[in-house]
Amino acid sequence: MKKNNNKTRTTLREIAQKAGCSVNTVSLALRGSNRISQQMRSRISKIAQDLNYTPNYAAQNLRNQRSGIIGVYSAVIRDAVRTELINRLLQELHTAEYRPMLGIEQDINDIQGNSTWMETFRLLNVEALVVIGRIPMELPGWTHQIPVILLGCEPDETLPCDYLALDRAQAARIGVEHLIARNHREILVACELEGDFGHGCIETIRRSRCKLHKLPMEKELYDPQESRLLGYTLSRQSRGPTAAIFNDSGLAAGFMCGIMDRHGRVPEDMAVIGYDYFPWADMLAVPLTTVEQPIESMVTAAVELVRKRLAEPSAPPIHIVQPHNLVIRKST
CATH class of the missing domain: 3.40.50.2300 (Response regulator)
Structure with a gap:
């Protein structure tokens, strides 16, 4: 297939016409959504590549009046739990039509006014912030204007934000x-x-x-x-x-x-x-x-919390405590 060498930007509609599907299908496929079959995703991706398509994020943000960016904030990754949790969360958020951005801090319990990541999240106009940590910390004042979801904290019904807790x-x-x-x-x-x-x-x-x-x-x-x-x-x-x-x-x-x-x-x-x-x-x-920790179900529930909170910003906080899994092997 001949590449599009015009100066005008290739649109999703052009790709959809070539692929014989809807614009929405193209949009989901280019974001890697599992709602579209692997065969169709590969076909659309090939057509987009041949047409030299590049996504116009600025236009999308202006049109939708949203950034689509979800901040994910964590302490330094040193253990298997955090590694697996973050890997899956980033993948699921991306598949769910968001653009996750990961910020890593040496000590997330000391971020009030001291975190360059918090300033980065603010400047990029993140739509929500997922904070991975055991102990809730004091967040900068601007985060009161966006949804904050705590992931992996201890249960605490007094917390004013959404959380997905682990009862250790x-x-x-x-x-x-x-x-x-x-x-x-x-x-x-x-x-x-x-x-x-x-x-x-x-x-x-x-x-x-x-x-x-x-x-x-x-x-x-x-x-x-x-x-x-x-x-x-x-x-x-x-x-x-x-x-x-x-x-x-x-x-x-x-x-x-x-x-x-x-x-x-x-x-x-x-x-x-x-x-x-x-x-x-x-x-x-x-x-x-x-x-x-039930990592897979935690990630699914966390992404659903993000969706619900963005859809209903003024709804009461949602507090979920995830049950643990006992995996019996030969050591007992």
Whole structure:
């Protein structure tokens, strides 16, 4: 097919005429929408390329009086959960006819007036802002004029914005109840006991009249090598917990390695469960049982929150708490 060498810009209508479909179908296909078949998307993309089509975002924004940009704001990506969540969210927002922009900050809890990303979002006239973080932070004053959706925060009915929360105490209860159902009565809670996850573990263990074991010196673990040393040390003891729950699946994996370093057996000598989506769980020597964030459903719900809030800006805040998934593997 001969390329269009005219100076005038190729329009969606011209592409639609060549493809034998509607302008709306072309628009959705060029944005990668799953509502259009892969075959039709490929055909339209080829026609657009042959016609040297380039989208006129400025005209779209002026015509619609909207930017189409959704800001996504997160702390530095260091873990599998945040990586998977952000990857899927960006893809889903783009497929849903928005243009996501990701801003990464070293510390998102200190952004009041100090964040260059916040200024960038403001200048680009974002239509909504999705903030990924556990603890709600104070946002700049201009964000009161646009929808803010919190993703992954703790449940808090007093928050004046939409959120999709994770109840980490509930995740802890799921994990401990699974261990108790496996007849474990002495359980090591390998995390900070003052946090929501720790409280959930303690509450469930005491309610079930089981014995709580704490970390030596109640020192919190931060590195898999530390948890590996803990596993090695505990495997040398003749008495102690028969199961352990961690608030980080990476730490749980290190702990199992330490047990096996001493030729201990998982789960026969020590059952282990971790909290967090962990893509390598099935690849470990003993696949790790995990309580996981439902990332796929979280992303779908978050995009739907964006849609609803843009459609009804004055509606009351929508608060959703996502249930966790228990993925049982050989470690328990």
